[in-house]
Amino acid sequence: MRRGLLITVWAFGIAVTAVCQDIVVNDDDGEPAFTKVGTWYQSTTSGYIGTYQYMNSTDPSSYCVWRPNLPSSGTYEVLAAFRRSTNRTTNAPMTITYASGTTVVSLNQYGTNQVVTVSLGTYPFPAGTVGSVRMDNTGASGVYIADCIIWRPVSLGNTAPTISNVTRNPARPVAQDSVVVTAQITDDTTVAAAFLHYSIAPPGGTTTTLQMHDDGAHGDGAAGDHVYGATIPPVPINRTVSYCLSAVDNEGAATTSTVQSYYVATTAPAEWRCIWADSWNASFLNQAQAEDLVNTCRANNINTIIPEVRKIGDAYYASSLEPRATNISGGPTFDPLGYLLQIAHDTSGGKKRLQVHAWFVMHRISKGETLDTSHVLVQHPEYEMLKADGSTDSTNRFLDPGHPGTVEWNIAVILDCLQKYDIDGINLDYIRYPETTGPWGYNPVSVARFNAVYGKSGTPSSSDPDWANWRRECVSLEVKKLYVKAWKIKPHVVLTACTVNWGSNYTESTWPTSSAYAGVFQDWVGWLRNHYLDYNALMNYATDNARYQGWTNWSLANDSGRGSIIGIGAYLQTSIQNSMNQLLYARQQGAAGLNIYDWGSEVQGSTSGETRAQFYSALSAQVYPTWVDPPVPAWKVAPNTGIVEGNVLYGATPVDHATVMLEELPGSATVTDGMGWYGILDVPPGNYTLRVEKTGFRTTRLPVTVANAGDIVTVDAGLMVPVTTSHVEMSSVMPLGGCQEPHGN
Known part of the structure; x- marks a missing residue:
């Protein structure tokens, strides 16, 4: 747990000394600050502070709890800090226990691979260790990430500076590029000082702090426009630079920005x-x-x-x-x-x-x-x-x-x-x-x-x-x-x-x-x-x-x-x-x-x-x-799936809004358009059964083979005569008009 006016903020596995009033509970803090139950795994990639832990949706009995030791009672904004990615859950239930009750917030951890902080709301907390945040496993698909929970005081009297519009130029630096970092920093009184903190990995572990200026001479625009700038000098290729900003006003209120990073490549990436x-x-x-x-x-x-x-x-x-x-x-x-x-x-x-x-x-x-x-x-x-x-x-x-x-x-x-x-x-x-x-x-x-x-x-x-x-x-x-x-x-x-x-x-x-x-x-x-x-x-x-x-x-x-x-x-x-x-x-x-x-x-x-x-x-x-x-x-150039498409007809008449699916591929169901056309995308190579249904017609099944990734296989289905009795299925029969035509990538 980390707190105080001058603290060490950890991000991407590096230590950055910065002005801050946050109380941070990390998954590495151990009991009683962080407890976990069930099956958890340690990450091999960095999170908000060092690495993080995760659980799979297959173990719904697993959960974890972050419990801060708050220095005083008051109102705190609660934030979850973690690394998003495309294998994450979209619904991690977070139960916040505070002075007057509990609230459950759904946390979406799915998204572009990056470290983020997400607000879970603002609540009144007593001093000490009564408050907590608990993450449960609902069994919803995806990986659940446990990294840091931040308690940020919001009722301190004086408002801390606001850091916004953080940019860097160039955004994707290559060898020999200096990087100018700018941000708009404002306060209800006067910004006393602003700093840029950065570390280079590998090797990591060493943090450099630069003072930022609003004087028109540090890539910051015009003097006195509340835009501050500082320059990170060129670093060797194949390095990751992680950085954040901090600011303090003349009354001692302080804040830090979210950590950002960039990779120094040999040449600029395609765009x-x-x-x-x-x-x-x-x-x-x-x-x-x-x-x-x-x-x-x-x-x-x-x-x-x-x-x-x-x-x-x-x-x-x-x-x-x-x-x-x-x-x-x-x-x-x-x-x-x-x-x-x-x-x-x-x-x-x-x-x-x-x-x-x-x-x-x-x-x-x-x-x-x-x-x-x-x-x-x-x-x-x-x-x-x-x-x-x-x-x-x-x-x-x-x-x-x-x-x-x-x-x-x-x-x-x-x-x-x-x-x-x-x-x-x-x-x-x-x-x-x-x-x-x-x-x-x-x-x-x-x-x-x-x-x-x-x-x-x-x-x-x-x-x-x-x-x-x-x-x-x-x-x-x-x-x-x-x-x-x-x-x-x-x-x-x-x-x-x-x-x-x-x-x-x-x-x-x-x-x-x-x-x-x-x-x-x-x-x-x-x-x-x-x-x-x-x-x-x-x-x-x-x-x-x-x-x-x-x-x-x-x-x-x-x-x-x-x-x-x-x-x-x-x-x-x-x-x-x-x-x-x-x-x-x-x-x-x-x-x-x-x-x-x-x-x-x-x-x-x-x-x-x-x-x-x-x-x-x-x-x-x-x-x-x-x-x-x-x-x-x-x-496009190296696909790993194919497409099945075709038309559903009754005689020569298009069948509108028939349901078409591949029985062996969950989630493949679609409907035909006004011309009887259907399309099923993202079909892995293999053998399938195409199922066509429409109220008043017999259910039709057709064999389909997607031989190679990138193939478009055309399978037209001719529905059989309407029936007026109970639902009838016809399997493994090629109806009139049925055919399969592959198209190579």
Whole structure:
């Protein structure tokens, strides 16, 4: 147990002398401070203090208790400090015993591999050893981590300094890099001193303390702006540097920051460095624009361009389905996407190859312009999304994903482009319902399908949870279908989606009420967990840093091992430095990549007349000083699972919402879409039984073999004649239309 004004804080196995008033109980303290019952194991990796202990969900009788010896009664914030990872439990029950009772808090230990501190709440405690925190094992899946519990006094009269916006530059240092660490440090009186404490491992054990300054001469911005800075000198390669900050005010109140760390590599790691280039404005509409875009990206070490190739049901390429965009300025035969690919992929003379990810606006299909005769709304007006009263918005028209024709059209458009062009990725935008006022999604075909599936009639109520689930499912099945169909054609092509960050519902408990999930029915967390996407291209457009950081961390914690490419709204920021700080924060938190919205509007919000040239100068100096290639997703180039997909038909009629599963693979159950299509992802190689069920039809079973990881195996199932008697099963019979077709990776 450690307490007092000047104490030794332990982190990542190193000792850091810092100003602090926390009372810390560590799993290494032993009884009576820390007791454990049942089967526990000692970690081989570092935690908040030294190593930590863990128990498996298979031993529900195990538990542990942290018991502090508090120097005085008062109000304390209780915090759990531990290392998160992707094998952790999402529900560790923590029982806090305090002066007036007990409270049970569910602790989510799942997430990106990093040491974190999580608040369990604020409670009144008596002096001494009466209070405690107990972790129980509910048997919920995952590993339970026991490391440190911190009691932090909150009723001390004088408020301790606040340390926020801790950043380092460069965020991913390589050999010979000095690292400037800055933070905003404020206090209700005066900050007397601030310090940076760091240690290098190996060998570890020795801590260096540097004083931080707010004088404009230590990488801290301007003098007196409450931003403090200090510089960690270059360290040898293959070392981990762990550091934290401390501050004390002129009345003796003190605080420390969370420990952070970085690894010094030989070269910078691969990273997505993207920029969106919309086609409403000058971007790649003629040769000169395209060359300026590519040259600027190369000069500033941006490795991926995301050009908008479909904005309102039009095409900035040679489409077989949709009309040519009317604002292409390069001449009647100029192919914007084709030329951009030609110069971006050109590596002659040592030029760096840029990736090009084609950006498709999916459901928002018109903004009131005169429609070409080949436009989808002219060819298929029945696909349009309506409000509950049957009306639409003439200035913001949408396709309805509840109509099977919408999904088939959208996928055909993208696959047409994919087959013709050597694009490196596909970026989906407006893959959701409208955000404008009114209940949307009432296309008659979608309503009829919903009523048939749920056994209802009439117009669904906008408050019906089944209706919300239906619309969310329609979008999710469209994303999954595109992922599978694109994989069949070009497995290496990366699929991302532009996802929304509206509001502040970025916690496990509030996500189901978020604007993304409950408002526009965009369950991007579910898409990542189910591997319908390769990366989340979060549109994290915010000037409020707390909201920006909250959504960044939520995406990183829920990208399920795929990755998050965090996009900033540069056009909103009042200064270039705000944009740089947001990019650096996302990288420091472990983002797979960074994205900028958008080409041409980078300094639109600047209040001091900053220029685009200044923006790119800051970008190359602070964020992208050297070139790195984009990552190569392991699950694309060396997959360890395959995919089973196909169609369920009754004769020639698609069977909507049949249940399909692999009996030997728990959790594989899915439903067919409006065209009878199904897809089951993450199938390990092996032999399986495909089971197809639909009320009123015989249950059908078919043999399926996934021979190799990366294979897509197509198995179509033709359901047998409906039955009117009791449920009948038919096993090991190949029905009419049943076939299996493998597709190699």
